Amino acid sequence: MSLDFLDKRFNTKEKEAFCRELSSGKLSHAYIVEGEEGFGKTFFAYYAAAGILCTGKSKPCGSCGSCKKLRQNFHPDLFVYGPEKDSSLITVGMVRDIKKTVFLLPNESDKKVYIIKDGHKMNTQAQNALLKFFEEPPNSTVFFILTDKKESLLPTVISRGRIITLYPTAKSDIIAWLEEKYPRKDNTEIVSAAGMAEGSPGKALTLLEKKYTAIKNDACEFASFIFSGTEFETASFFKLKRYDRTKAKEFLSATITLTDDIFRAKQKYPRCALLPFDKAAEYAALTTETKLMFIAEEAVRAYESINANTNINLTLTCFASRVNDIKR
Ligand SMILES: [Zn+2]
Structure with a gap:
């Protein structure tokens, strides 16, 4: 249960x-x-x-x-x-x-x-x-x-x-429940899952967990390209994903969490929300704190742009190309 x-x-x-x-x-x-x-x-x-x-x-x-x-x-x-x-x-x-x-x-x-x-x-x-x-x-x-x-x-x-x-549950009650259950999860994800669940707490939970797994895997794949892949792999990543606005924002917030994981691994202070610790430590050894800050800042900037209704593909492509700078 x-x-x-x-x-x-x-x-x-x-x-x-x-x-x-x-x-x-x-x-x-x-x-x-x-x-x-x-x-x-x-x-x-x-x-x-x-x-x-x-x-x-x-x-x-x-x-x-x-x-x-x-x-x-x-x-x-x-x-x-x-x-x-x-x-x-x-x-x-x-x-x-x-x-x-x-x-x-x-x-x-x-x-x-x-x-x-x-x-x-x-x-x-x-x-x-x-x-x-x-x-x-x-x-x-x-x-x-x-x-x-x-x-x-x-x-x-x-x-x-x-x-x-049994009747549908109010969206606000589902949100409150999910926030309690996942205190560290991005609120936009919770609100979006509750919104799509049509009054069903069970469905909201499934949506959140499923979606989270997919986005989590994407963010981990992207990290592997940033830290140990080619510039081409990083640059072409989003072409295959075809994110809509919600997914793009979820991806970017997962990327911010992920940089935080690596940052903490660098400081030998393990608290991995997204990456397994050995992966976080591996990437930590390959990069610097300045570079991690840079990726996180670029992710925040892209998130805000997409939130402000800019073109999704353009913003993500631009994000990937800026992030590629750390390879130079
Ligand atoms: Zn009893």
Whole structure:
């Protein structure tokens, strides 16, 4: 779990409503948690499972033995199922597997919780088999069927579960969360990921991590050209990349971070945000502090130009040619 599922900041209303239901003792034996990809269905289900299995007072307390086991994703009364690969269907085999445990008493708690991820990927046979459990529900079990395509579930399945709908998160909340998670990351990257995520914290996180990896690799490749490549390699680097304005700015801010890594390696003060330390040390030995300052200043200047709507290709080509000066 990449984020602490006991965190109540997303889907707060739905979590609070579930806790009220839990304390009133009116739990349903099946819930259908619906919401688009990245809206937090899995975290919601884990949160709810923690509430059900918790032995503390204010459920989920986060500190009882049961909550701790859930945090480590190892609780003998929690069963999580889903498709084996993203593309595959969930077949009746899963239901047969569930059948092995569903009528047994819970191991440690009063209840057993079953989470079925990507519930819409259950084929008809699997759904029909699952319905048997809903028709004669064992007292001690609670099912959570997670789906972003509720219409792919059989009406009979939907009608037997209580539906919990999750909604998009405000962009400002996603930004605040990402800033907390990545305190050193460039704010423009965070705002851009949150902006593209359409209310989905999960999607924003994926975008940020994916994009960051690509840009990080680009900046490292560019550094290898600056410090140990030819002038031609440095000069032609951007022709192949075809960055748009956002990517160009991300690249330049990654380059600034990277020069800082090398600068610190030079001062034998390791704190590598981007480059592995041995790489930073290797480049540090090949250059001077003045040259590093020069690259960073040129990157800042190019960043500001691009931010002020100048021609992207021209600015980057000019940046590459200025940086090439350090080779002379
Ligand atoms: Zn607890």
